[in-house]
Amino acid sequence: MKRIAGVDIGNSTTEVCIGQVENGKLTFLASATRPTTGTKGTLANVHAIKAALHEALESCGLAESDLHTIRLNEAAPVIGDTAMETITETIITESSMIGHNPSTPAGVGQAAGELLALDHLDRAQPDHPYIVTASSAFSFEEIAKKLNGLPASVQIRGLILQADEAVLVENRLNRKIPILDEVKRIGEIPEGKRAAIEVALPGQSVRMLSNPYGIATLLGLGPEETRQATPIAKSLIGKRSAVVIKTPHGNVRENILPAGSVTFHGQAGQTVEIDRGAQAIMEALGREGEIRDITGEPGTNIGSMLERIRRNMSQVSEVPASEVRITDLLAVDTLAPVAISGALAGETCMEKAVGIAAMVRTQKLPMQQIAQRLREETGVSEVKVAGVEAVMASIGAMTTPGTALPVAILDMGGGSTDAALISDEGKIFMTHRAGAGELVTMLIRTELGLKERNTAEQIKKYPLAKVESLYHLRLESGEMRFFDESLDPRLFGHVVLLDGEKMIRIDEDIPMEKIAQVRQEAKRKVFVVNALRALKTVAPGKDLRNLSYVVLVGGSAEDFEIPGMLTEELSAFRVVCGRGNIRGVEGPRNAVATGLVLSAMGEMA
Amino acid sequence: MITTRPAVRIYTCQPDLEVLSHICEGIEEEGVLYEVIPHEEGEILAIAEQAAQDSILGSGIALYKKEAVLTMRGLPRSRPIADAWVETVPQARIIGANSARLIQKKPLLEEMETGQNTKNSFV
Numbered sequence: 001m002k003r004i005a006g007v008d009i010g011n012s013t014t015e016v017c018i019g020q021v022e023n024g025k026l027t028f029l030a031s032a033t034r035p036t037t038g039t040k041g042t043l044a045n046v047h048a049i050k051a052a053l054h055e056a057l058e059s060c061g062l063a064e065s066d067l068h069t070i071r072l073n074e075a076a077p078v079i080g081d082t083a084m085e086t087i088t089e090t091i092i093t094e095s096s097m098i099g100h101n102p103s104t105p106a107g108v109g110q111a112a113g114e115l116l117a118l119d120h121l122d123r124a125q126p127d128h129p130y131i132v133t134a135s136s137a138f139s140f141e142e143i144a145k146k147l148n149g150l151p152a153s154v155q156i157r158g159l160i161l162q163a164d165e166a167v168l169v170e171n172r173l174n175r176k177i178p179i180l181d182e183v184k185r186i187g188e189i190p191e192g193k194r195a196a197i198e199v200a201l202p203g204q205s206v207r208m209l210s211n212p213y214g215i216a217t218l219l220g221l222g223p224e225e226t227r228q229a230t231p232i233a234k235s236l237i238g239k240r241s242a243v244v245i246k247t248p249h250g251n252v253r254e255n256i257l258p259a260g261s262v263t264f265h266g267q268a269g270q271t272v273e274i275d276r277g278a279q280a281i282m283e284a285l286g287r288e289g290e291i292r293d294i295t296g297e298p299g300t301n302i303g304s305m306l307e308r309i310r311r312n313m314s315q316v317s318e319v320p321a322s323e324v325r326i327t328d329l330l331a332v333d334t335l336a337p338v339a340i341s342g343a344l345a346g347e348t349c350m351e352k353a354v355g356i357a358a359m360v361r362t363q364k365l366p367m368q369q370i371a372q373r374l375r376e377e378t379g380v381s382e383v384k385v386a387g388v389e390a391v392m393a394s395i396g397a398m399t400t401p402g403t404a405l406p407v408a409i410l411d412m413g414g415g416s417t418d419a420a421l422i423s424d425e426g427k428i429f430m431t432h433r434a435g436a437g438e439l440v441t442m443l444i445r446t447e448l449g450l451k452e453r454n455t456a457e458q459i460k461k462y463p464l465a466k467v468e469s470l471y472h473l474r475l476e477s478g479e480m481r482f483f484d485e486s487l488d489p490r491l492f493g494h495v496v497l498l499d500g501e502k503m504i505r506i507d508e509d510i511p512m513e514k515i516a517q518v519r520q521e522a523k524r525k526v527f528v529v530n531a532l533r534a535l536k537t538v539a540p541g542k543d544l545r546n547l548s549y550v551v552l553v554g555g556s557a558e559d560f561e562i563p564g565m566l567t568e569e570l571s572a573f574r575v576v577c578g579r580g581n582i583r584g585v586e587g588p589r590n591a592v593a594t595g596l597v598l599s600a601m602g603e604m605a
Numbered sequence: 606m607i608t609t610r611p612a613v614r615i616y617t618c619q620p621d622l623e624v625l626s627h628i629c630e631g632i633e634e635e636g637v638l639y640e641v642i643p644h645e646e647g648e649i650l651a652i653a654e655q656a657a658q659d660s661i662l663g664s665g666i667a668l669y670k671k672e673a674v675l676t677m678r679g680l681p682r683s684r685p686i687a688d689a690w691v692e693t694v695p696q697a698r699i700i701g702a703n704s705a706r707l708i709q710k711k712p713l714l715e716e717m718e719t720g721q722n723t724k725n726s727f728v
Contacts, residue, residue: 103635103711104634104635104636140630164634165630165634166634167633167634167635167636168630168633168634171633468710469710470677470679470680471679486679486680486681486684489686489687489713490713490715492707492710492712492713493706493710493711493712493713494712509712
């Protein structure tokens with residue numbers, strides 16, 4: 001009798017599978033998964049390997065001394081990295097706009113007038129329109145009293161408050177005017193300048209101030225000034241209330257940043273401008289064939305982005321930066337909220353951006369060192385680096401019920417999307433593509449403007465729900481879920497993520513539908529695009545129709561919607577595609593570790 | 606008193622009038638109506654429960670001196686939304702605002718931990 005452990009070190013998890021061979025028959029005893037310690041392929045991995053081994057062995061009542069062989073995978077020599085760069089920006093050099101969503105503005109409509117502070121009401125000229133600003137030093141009662149006490153000839157058209165008291169003031173005013181509140185930096189509003197104010201009806205957003213001609217109408221702008229006001233209008237779209245202030249030398253402009261170009265060093269050696277968009281970049285990449293390296297125009301955003309990736313990779317792999325070769329890239333169009341410099345209520349503007357995942361082919365990782373260290377620390381005499389990751393994954397994936405040769409596997413991890421194909425004759429073709437889970441997390445984070453990366457990671461993983469009462473949730477599918485016990489009031493009205501029975505609250509105030517849409521788009525842009533790219537490379541004749549079975553393995557195959565998206569997409573090519581179920585019990589995990597144990601059988605025979 | 610006004614019901618018992626008015630301001634700013642009705646002495650959690658029961662909107666507050674309890678119809682008496690000894694204007698405003706936000710299905714406001722304007726304190 002012999003006991004064998006298969007160990008798979010991945011970018012994010014380390015997986016172990018234990019098998020026992022008796023009279024030429026193999027039985028699987030246990031498996032375990034632990035987060036990988038350190039960068040894949042370094043000695044720091046030993047820690048997680050030992051922990052996972054211990055967990056698996058303990059669960060079947062064994063110890064390290066009961067093992068005869070440990071087999072490590074020859075990890076794929078690719079490391080991925082991601083970066084994001086905005087290619088447009090809006091600059092307002094003099095404070096000239098406020099656009100935000102206070103929860104309770106008051107009054108409805110728009111107005112224009114000269115800005116006047118509440119303490120200077122005595123300076124107001126008769127029959128001249130004013131918009132009054134009031135700091136939180138005044139109570140709502142004082143403000144209402146002062147305004148109500150004005151003679152009829154003084155025309156107050158609108159009001160801007162620092163405190164959250166718009167409704168309180170409005171209820172006490174004799175004349176109804178639009179009132180905007182919660183403007184934190186009210187002291188920075190320049191007095192004496194002409195301003196336009198708008199408050200939308202509940203449930204609607206501003207119409208005049210989100211329209212360049214609307215701003216022109218209210219502030220009396222000429223054609224050139226209207227052109228300059230366009231970025232302001234753009235950034236006010238969707239806001240509940242807004243103020244636009246005309247500063248004569250105010251300088252608002254939309255800068256097009258020098259995004260630069262990217263050069264593919266392949267067959268054709270094409271250079272593509274980044275601002276032509278992700279699709280043009282990916283099409284050019286597709287025409288190149290084998291890529292030797294990818295470089296960006298020096299002194300531009302893309303140039304520094306690729307250099308940064310190169311430097312990171314050189315640190316990780318201990319290869320001089322000049323020798324690091326970027327062999328694949330995935331570009332994705334996206335939008336990123338960028339704070340507008342000079343705005344008064346912390347406004348942001350959605351700027352065009354491009355997200356890039358790049359992949360670096362490294363030297364062979366120092367797996368022998370890991371094997372040596374493991375031998376010393378576990379006392380198991382036979383520790384072997386056995387077999388290429390993709391081959392082992394394919395062998396493991398074949399244990400999924402319902403598969404047959406030729407079978408292709410799609411391994412979607414954190415850093416890269418890998419595909420391999422075993423043909424009828426047992427020949428193996430494989431490819432590695434840049435871009436996977438990490439890029440999706442980055443896209444979700446930037447598009448939703450989330451403070452924490454971890455929130456984006458959780459949004460990627462768990463379905464959404466809205467806590468509509470203390471006793472029920474509305475799930476993103478539209479279903480309702482009811483509870484006997486009342487929920488935590490801190491969850492009330494919030495969007496939450498459902499991690500089994502646990503609810504994770506999202507602090508940012510973003511509608512559930514918007515989060516779901518961004519999440520699904522991000523997954524499509526990365527996983528569907530990359531799955532097709534990778535499968536095309538390994539498919540016979542580069543045609544997806546020549547594939548028959550595709551098994552999804554790896555971390556992202558456990559996702560609650562990615563496998564569905566791929567099954568749908570690939571059914572158009574009459575390909576059977578689905579989440580793997582290793583040994584009929586493990587789901588999409590443990591394919592490589594299982595393959596390592598199975599291949600040991602082959603060697604013994 | 607029998608009424609059908611859709612309002613947050615506030616039952617008071619020797620209320621601190623300043624706290625009461627700031628709670629009412631919190632409700633008003635959210636655009637919801639309220640009714641203040643004096644109530645005889647009793648257990649404050651029970652009074653709050655009664656207030657929520659009697660409010661058409663199902664949202665009730667009990668105020669005894671500076672202690673305010675906010676609850677909703679159907680919640681167990683021992684687990685109200687908030688039960689606080691109110692010391693500052695923002696605290697009172699938030700209790701009022703939350704009683705209204707419960708009805709509007711808006712996320713509840715939470716107290717800022719620092720940076721409160723001390724001049725607003727009642728003490």
